[in-house]
Amino acid sequence: MDYDKIHDVDYSKLDDTALAALVARRDERALGALYDRYSRLAFSLAVRVVGDRALAEEITADAFVSVWRASSSYSEERGRFVSWLMSVVRHRAIDELRRLNVRPEGTAVELNEALQTAAHPDGLDDIVDVRRRQEVVRSVLAGLPAPQRQALELAYFGGLTQQEIAAKTGTPLGTIKTRMRLGLLKMREELRRFDDELH
Amino acid sequence: MTEKMDCQTAQELLPASGLDALEVDEELALLAHLQACAACRAEANALRPVANSLGLAAADSGQPAAQTRLQVMTRIGVSSRSQAMLLSQRRGVFRPIAALVPAAIALLLIFGLSAAVISLQGQVSQHQARLERVTQQQAALRQFMLNAQMQPVALKIDNPDANAVLYAADDKVAMAVTGLPPLAGDSVYQCWWIDSKTGEVKPGSTFRVDANGAGIWAWTRPDTKEYDQMAVTLESKSGNTQPEGPVLIMAEF
Numbered sequence: 001m002d003y004d005k006i007h008d009v010d011y012s013k014l015d016d017t018a019l020a021a022l023v024a025r026r027d028e029r030a031l032g033a034l035y036d037r038y039s040r041l042a043f044s045l046a047v048r049v050v051g052d053r054a055l056a057e058e059i060t061a062d063a064f065v066s067v068w069r070a071s072s073s074y075s076e077e078r079g080r081f082v083s084w085l086m087s088v089v090r091h092r093a094i095d096e097l098r099r100l101n102v103r104p105e106g107t108a109v110e111l112n113e114a115l116q117t118a119a120h121p122d123g124l125d126d127i128v129d130v131r132r133r134q135e136v137v138r139s140v141l142a143g144l145p146a147p148q149r150q151a152l153e154l155a156y157f158g159g160l161t162q163q164e165i166a167a168k169t170g171t172p173l174g175t176i177k178t179r180m181r182l183g184l185l186k187m188r189e190e191l192r193r194f195d196d197e198l199h
Numbered sequence: 200m201t202e203k204m205d206c207q208t209a210q211e212l213l214p215a216s217g218l219d220a221l222e223v224d225e226e227l228a229l230l231a232h233l234q235a236c237a238a239c240r241a242e243a244n245a246l247r248p249v250a251n252s253l254g255l256a257a258a259d260s261g262q263p264a265a266q267t268r269l270q271v272m273t274r275i276g277v278s279s280r281s282q283a284m285l286l287s288q289r290r291g292v293f294r295p296i297a298a299l300v301p302a303a304i305a306l307l308l309i310f311g312l313s314a315a316v317i318s319l320q321g322q323v324s325q326h327q328a329r330l331e332r333v334t335q336q337q338a339a340l341r342q343f344m345l346n347a348q349m350q351p352v353a354l355k356i357d358n359p360d361a362n363a364v365l366y367a368a369d370d371k372v373a374m375a376v377t378g379l380p381p382l383a384g385d386s387v388y389q390c391w392w393i394d395s396k397t398g399e400v401k402p403g404s405t406f407r408v409d410a411n412g413a414g415i416w417a418w419t420r421p422d423t424k425e426y427d428q429m430a431v432t433l434e435s436k437s438g439n440t441q442p443e444g445p446v447l448i449m450a451e452f
Contacts, residue, residue, distance in 0.1 A: 028275055035271060040262050041255070048257035057263045061270045066419060068275045069370035079248040086254035087247075092419065094219075099404045100438070134255040141256050155220040156253040162220050177215065184214040188249040 012036065016081035024071040031068050038082060039064070041130070042089045049093035049157050050100075059096060063089040082130050094159035133194065140190045148183035151176055204232040209239045216243065217250035223409045349373065355449040361412065365429075365450050371419050372429065372450075379412035379447065385436045388447070390418060392426035395451075401426060405437045427452050 011019065011033035022030035042063055046056035066088050067074075074084055141149055154165045162180065166173040209232045215221050216229055233240045349366040356363055363376040379388065390403035401421055408414045420426065431448035 028272060031275060032268070032272060035268055039268065040259070041257075043263040043267075044260040045254040045257040047260040053260070053263075056260070057267045060263050061267050061274070062419065064271045065274050066370060068271075079251075083248040083251040087251045090251070090254055091219075095404050095418065098406070099402070130255070133252065137252050137255040141253070152218070152253060155215070155218040156250065157257070160220065161222055162215055163222055165220070177211070180218065180220065181211060181214040184217065184246065184249060187252070188246065191249060191252060 017076050020071060020074050020076075020081050023068060024074070031064065034067070034081070034085075035064050038085055038130075041082070041134075042085060045086060045089050046093045049090065049159070050097055055096060056093070059089065059093050063092050066092065090156070097159055133191070136190055136194045137187070140187050144183050144186060145179075147171075147175075148179045148186075151179040152183045152187075155180060204228050206232075206236060206239055209233070209236065210242065213239070213243050213246050214250075217246040218253075223414050352450045352452060357445070357447050357449075361447065363448055365448075367420070367450075367452055369420070374418075375414070376408065376448070377413040379408045379414075380433070381412065382407055382433075386444075387434055387437045389432055389434045389437070389439065389442070389444075391430045391432065391442050392421050393428035393430060394425045395428050397425075399425070400441060402440055403429070405434070 011029050014022075014030075014033065016034070016037075019030045019034050023034065039060060043056055043060045046059040046063075047053060050056055050059065063085065067085060070088075074081065141152070144152070150169070151165055154160045154168065155162070160168065162176050163173060165171070165180075166176045169176070209229055212221060212225060212229050216226060221229065233243055349368045349371075352365040352367050352372070354363055354365055358379065360380075361376060361378040363374060365372060365374045367373075382388070387405040387407060389405045392401040392403050393399070394401075403421075404418055406414060429450040429452070430442065430446050432442045432446050433444040434442070435444060
């Protein structure tokens, strides 16, 4: 891509990889486009972890600033941009959660609410892909046995270790390990199937 | 945990590692295995995005407030202008460093390696062969961090039994410690960001250590321009807005 001739391009039509590359070249409009595309997802994850909208907005902002600062460390080989972004948001949110010493009760995702598709910007392949992937993840999670789903949610959204989950739920540690492993492997299997169908 | 981990054990731990749900000693042992095993490392790299995809399951909470976008653009605008000259100089010198901080697992590997190096240091007099390996690891660690533009930071450690290393980049720091005293009751270790010019102190993350007083953390720096020092204190409880306990570790960036 000839980056020097991109000034007239509609950034909202560029794919994530191109935008991330432009961010690495300190293109503020590219970050703005990624923000417009994914801030809602990032904010929703932050809300899910910390349970506070104001704090989640702060986390969302910090995450995008982190993306800006660390953009040179991202490459497509690392996986999808949105996966990287979610990782940044999640770690920032868990960090905040621990700072506040607040542990969420790990309530299960409200599936009826979760299955309602969020409004998204206009259709790019990445957006459509993320939206469909979102449905797959939610569907798989909903289809897992409740104990497996609980183990994954307490680890991912609550930032708890396996030992902490075992203590919190009064379940043997070995059982938690098994549930977590089976749950995540099931998730991988379904996402692989999704990717195979997609490509 | 000093015994070498086999691939079967590693494979069993990888899903939890992808969710950051392992205890520190398990993570360290796993990371040591991943360093030597390309197959398990590939599996780890494959599982991490799967774990991250769980974030997509969060229920829609709508859009963040409009000023959040403005805040982001303002912050990166300031950052961009202040770094423009430096970046223009770097661009001709440095290649993109995609391989240097390739994924969270790689970063964790380095942090884990750092702590592993520290924990091994007390045993090197009895294990000369291990000393050689540790030295090689330290060199590799140092090179990796330098390549990743993370620089070692000199520390003042006010505890003879404790050891720590800290690496810093513009936007983050990574710290590994061992030998910190065990925590009692509600007490926590807490990080503080300090503006030495004004004396302003901003509370950072609290953390706990394992049975060996060890742990590994990575934190986002709040503002590299203002907060030029970092301290770790022992606090009687979390939630303090100002440090009340003794300073155990002090860093100056």
